Amino acid sequence: MLNDALPKYFDPRKYASQELTLEGGVPLKNxxxxxxxxxxxxxxxxxxxxxxxxxxxxxxxxxxxxAQVQVVCQRCMGPVPHDLAVDLSLAFVYDEDHAKNLPEIYDPVVMTDGEVILADMVEQEIILALPIVAYHEESGCNPTAVKYASSTDDAPDDEKPNPFSILAQLKAKKS
Ligand SMILES: [Zn+2]
Incomplete structure (x- = not known):
């Protein structure tokens, strides 16, 4: 469902006064x-x-x-699928001073020359919404790889899966 309808820049004042909708897809690699x-x-x-x-x-x-993104597992450094769904309530302001006066329900977005670069705004919102650390479920993790990927990893011992807990998970696995 990609389209070319998304502008690179937009003027939030124009979009708001005309009650327009911005809708479309952007490749993650952008x-x-x-x-x-x-x-x-x-x-x-x-x-x-x-x-x-x-x-x-x-x-x-x-x-x-x-978006569905692949974050990095901090135990085995492998990819972990993560469904991102960020609800936004944005208020467009001229400067940081205006941003401070906003009600808490709004996240401020500061306009530059009355415009906003859509990709920059979206990118910052996604980065803020990403999990700070991500791990696989223990049964899907491959922590032996971590010894090679990161020799300085000093995760606490209780973070490491042991065969018994994996067995227990298999037994307890829901259908
Ligand atoms: Zn992992």
């Missing part, structure tokens, strides 16, 4: 900073934002960013 911290840059980010002017005349966008 986000350089984000790709660098993920295990893979395969896939797409879907963006859906509805713009409006609220009762206090703020320029608002609500909606979501969704």
């Amino acid at each position: 986000f350089k900073e984000l790709s660098a911290i993920l295990a893979s840059d395969e896939g797409n980010v879907l963006i859906h934002l509805n713009f409006r002017v609220d009762e206090d005349r703020r320029y608002i966008a609500t909606g979501s960013i969704t």
